[in-house]
Amino acid sequence: QIEGKDQYSYAKQNLISLRSILKTQSDIAMSAEDLREISKKHVILCHSFSHKRMIEDVSTEEELKRELFESKEILEKLIGKSIAGFCWVGGEIESYSKAANDLVKSNYQYSFHTNNSPVTSAIERYALNRSNIEVWFSKHLFLLTLSGFYDLMYWYKRKKVAQILK
Numbered sequence: 207q208i209e210g211k212d213q214y215s216y217a218k219q220n221l222i223s224l225r226s227i228l229k230t231q232s233d234i235a236m237s238a239e240d241l242r243e244i245s246k247k248h249v250i251l252c253h254s255f256s257h258k259r260m261i262e263d264v265s266t267e268e269e270l271k272r273e274l275f276e277s278k279e280i281l282e283k284l285i286g287k288s289i290a291g292f293c294w295v296g297g298e299i300e301s302y303s304k305a306a307n308d309l310v311k312s313n314y315q316y317s318f319h320t321n322n323s324p325v326t327s328a329i330e331r332y333a334l335n336r337s338n339i340e341v342w343f344s345k346h347l348f349l350l351t352l353s354g355f356y357d358l359m360y361w362y363k364r365k366k367v368a369q370i371l372k
Contacts, residue, residue, distance in 0.1 A: 238284050245285040251293045251318070252278045259296045260306035267305065274309050290315040293336070297321065299366050307332065307371040321364045322356040333368065335360075 297320030
């Protein structure tokens, strides 16, 4: 666990955006106890070890395995439950790679992308899409995100990512 004073620099180094609403807290990350408590009523997914994008030409297989599997093992030990899903980091088209996807499929039961669309029974379980909602969103931005507008806007990106991961 990273101490509160070091959490801001870690977030900045790993492209984790912070908003001023969070800067009033000494700790910006959850503690192990927070995670255990939340896992009693919520599903916990893996989101990589260090928030790296899974770009094939800059990640070795060893790095990919560390990002995908070490974090899973740590979370499972912390909460005492199996982690079934992976949530891709970033969402830029370049953040997806076939090599990473193959490893995700070998170790998880499903995965979420960041390409806005409703989850239905017709969606492949390793290509579930999610809408990103931030704590700092206004009510209007929150409603816009869930309105279906972004689902249309992300159509091309979903198709492009599907081609990369085939």
